[in-house]
Amino acid sequence: FRNKNGFPTNWPVVGMLPALLMNLPRIHNYLCEVMEEYQLTFFFKGPWFTNMNLLATVDPANVHHIFSKNFGNYPKGSKFKEIFEVIGDGVFNTDSDLWKYHRNIAQSFIAHPQFQKFLVNKIWEKLETGLIPVLDHASQQGLEIDLEDLFQRFTFDTICTIIMDHDPRTLRIDLPDLPSSKALNDIEEAILHRHAVPVCVWKVQRWLGVGQERKYREGWEVLDAFIYECISKKKEEMTKRSASKESNPHNTVGIDLITLYMDEIKQSATFGRRDTTSVALSWFFYLLTKNPHVLSKIKAELDAMMIHLKDHHDDGELKRRRLNYLSRNFEELNYKLVYLHGALCEALRLYPPVAFEAKVPSDQEILPSGHKVDPNMQIIISLYAMGRMKSIWGEDCYEFKPERWISKTGRIKHQPSYKFFTFNAGPRTCVGKSMAFTQMKAVASSIICNYHIQPVKGHLVIPDVSIILHMKHGFKVKVLPSH
Numbered sequence: 001f002r003n004k005n006g007f008p009t010n011w012p013v014v015g016m017l018p019a020l021l022m023n024l025p026r027i028h029n030y031l032c033e034v035m036e037e038y039q040l041t042f043f044f045k046g047p048w049f050t051n052m053n054l055l056a057t058v059d060p061a062n063v064h065h066i067f068s069k070n071f072g073n074y075p076k077g078s079k080f081k082e083i084f085e086v087i088g089d090g091v092f093n094t095d096s097d098l099w100k101y102h103r104n105i106a107q108s109f110i111a112h113p114q115f116q117k118f119l120v121n122k123i124w125e126k127l128e129t130g131l132i133p134v135l136d137h138a139s140q141q142g143l144e145i146d147l148e149d150l151f152q153r154f155t156f157d158t159i160c161t162i163i164m165d166h167d168p169r170t171l172r173i174d175l176p177d178l179p180s181s182k183a184l185n186d187i188e189e190a191i192l193h194r195h196a197v198p199v200c201v202w203k204v205q206r207w208l209g210v211g212q213e214r215k216y217r218e219g220w221e222v223l224d225a226f227i228y229e230c231i232s233k234k235k236e237e238m239t240k241r242s243a244s245k246e247s248n249p250h251n252t253v254g255i256d257l258i259t260l261y262m263d264e265i266k267q268s269a270t271f272g273r274r275d276t277t278s279v280a281l282s283w284f285f286y287l288l289t290k291n292p293h294v295l296s297k298i299k300a301e302l303d304a305m306m307i308h309l310k311d312h313h314d315d316g317e318l319k320r321r322r323l324n325y326l327s328r329n330f331e332e333l334n335y336k337l338v339y340l341h342g343a344l345c346e347a348l349r350l351y352p353p354v355a356f357e358a359k360v361p362s363d364q365e366i367l368p369s370g371h372k373v374d375p376n377m378q379i380i381i382s383l384y385a386m387g388r389m390k391s392i393w394g395e396d397c398y399e400f401k402p403e404r405w406i407s408k409t410g411r412i413k414h415q416p417s418y419k420f421f422t423f424n425a426g427p428r429t430c431v432g433k434s435m436a437f438t439q440m441k442a443v444a445s446s447i448i449c450n451y452h453i454q455p456v457k458g459h460l461v462i463p464d465v466s467i468i469l470h471m472k473h474g475f476k477v478k479v480l481p482s483h
């Protein structure tokens, strides 16, 4: 599937599709190899009858051009909308005025003076009543648990509570079955499949209801059932409240949102918010198990802040005090935990939760790399490959080095978003970036100072073939008390 120059072979009729499909099970690493070999941009010729021509690029100059400088020429477009049809019309997959409208609402919601406080409270509530009891239980019983699954439950419960004012309580000791979670994973895999095969192929599969398309449809039904049930419960409750003129001052943000922004709820509960943070946390802890020296430095940073709690020798009491201290001082610690912040950025560079971005130009033009693009081709950016290019990050790009993010004066080093592209760049930059860091730091600091995470021997951790960088087999670990 490669000719003697190392290029994926361009076969008559089918073009380079065989090479792409052959390498689909290892698509992320395959794209790293191709991008490194071809100076960051490569043109995949699709089958002649399909109009499936892909320009894969990880060149920061191209990314800067597409996502910022000439943003107007690169809408998400109708093809994107069709691929992501499951999430309807929200901020994630609309363009022009409708996108601006949704984005303004999302931004004003997040900038709401009550929001940060509300958010931090909800995160700590879920940590104390959900994640910590489950970790304690696993630690006491010596159980093997899937840490990625726990993080998904954590973010799913938190985001449902924040957006819908409804806690589905999926993070409990008995770890109930989670049909909507499986549905989301199936949909995300099918979305990657829709990118990798010609449109006519997945459309025929959709029409026949087979293969990945069948999973997509079934997942969609499960997800809709869950979300519409939550919404109708909420509406009922709100009707009752307004009838009795009762108001709950603590929940105003959630209630405002549900009335204002019903369309966005579905997107929020789906991969945009549930998965990004949980996937980031999973790879972060995986990297810590591989790099104990980084773990020690994060511990030292946390210990230095809680040194005055050391006198309490009883483990349970010490844990309670540490959590209490972290939750009370979190807003301040959030800015002080510089090394932890650097380590999270480094994990997000090596394992970006959103693995791909796709764009279609409205008009033809030449990109800074010299490649010509036109409306008949799709531009694909592999965020995973972009974080692993020697020409972008240096010879040590495969190493996990939080120091890369810390300046000589001990502050976080800024990297331009067209180079550190994990949160997108330009006008469509992620609006939840700071919320994501708050959540990740709260979870990471609570776990690191109270437990030791030990991976189960022989358990294989590799990225899944999906639009979101899940772990293919989860992350099986044992939870031990911290030494």
Ligand code: HEM
Pocket (backbone or CB within 6 Å): 091, 092, 103, 106, 110, 272, 273, 276, 277, 280, 352, 353, 354, 357, 358, 421, 422, 423, 424, 427, 428, 429, 430, 431, 432, 433, 435, 436
């Ligand atoms: C580590 C966590 C996160 C990562 C890596 C991440 C990454 C991204 C990326 C790559 C995009 C661009 C997607 C695209 O347009 O194709 C995006 C968009 C977005 N993100 Fe995040 N995100 C994270 C967490 C969050 C959270 C917690 C929120 C919740 C408030 C959020 C809200 C949004 C919104 C509303 C958009 C759409 C922006 C627009 O199109 O104008 N994100 N995010």
